[in-house]
Amino acid sequence: MQPGTPDEDWREDCAPRRVLEIFATKWTSMILHALDARHGGAARTGVLQRSLPGISKKMLTQTLREMENSGLITRHVEGTVPPAVEYRLTALGRRFIEPVELLYRWGRDNADALDQLGSRATGRR
Amino acid sequence: MQPGTPDEDWREDCAPRRVLEIFATKWTSMILHALDARHGGAARTGVLQRSLPGISKKMLTQTLREMENSGLITRHVEGTVPPAVEYRLTALGRRFIEPVELLYRWGRDNADALDQLGSRATGRR
């Protein structure tokens, strides 16, 4: 690193920061992973909910809406009764599978390191 | 995937979820990256602050404390006036560099994909 090099690794509008923002929202990355690794890219609401222990209907719907607005997934309604709604990864969504799986696997492979972590790792209690 | 396979990818206490918690706290990963990639593993407070555009003194100190409590970094005080404090990555902290850099590089290499993202990606405005 040159002495005079300006510190631009974390410019406020840089791409890495935008990645972090995605991971900052609790359920987004888990939904992406569940859709991809577990359900082959598409799943119905109820199936998704059962894949994400602890998520509420509200947060599921809310997060799915945001992801739809972001272009990560699409929503498909079967005009039946009772209704059947399926969510599918878009091409864009599929691109984001890469970093999500990266983190998922790292976590799985480094559970020991995570166990060493103090409880105040994230500021949560 | 077997039909009867229980959905255990995201058990509430699983390792990948704990990784996500780390990335859920805004500044932690940026500090880890800055310490490592930009400052060789150790840096003083002021230097760090200048490496993280937008961070406030409060959030910097607060996040550093939490990271210290988690065992990711150590704090070293030089008994001088004015005070000089240096933060260093621990062995544990260095392990976490891996996923951090993974995400950082992916963001850098996929800025185009991020540009396609709608503004409601994370629920923030």
Add this chain to the structure above:
DNA sequence: CGGTATCCTGGGAGATACTG
């Protein structure tokens, strides 16, 4: 220079109940 003390706000996130 590094740190602390306040004060304040947004909105993430949960719980619950209701509708078609």
Add this chain to the structure above:
DNA sequence: CAGTATCTCCCAGGATACCG
């Protein structure tokens, strides 16, 4: 089954000012 509608909590995170 999928989705809304409320209500509430609470805490991450920012702004500002002061201290040794």
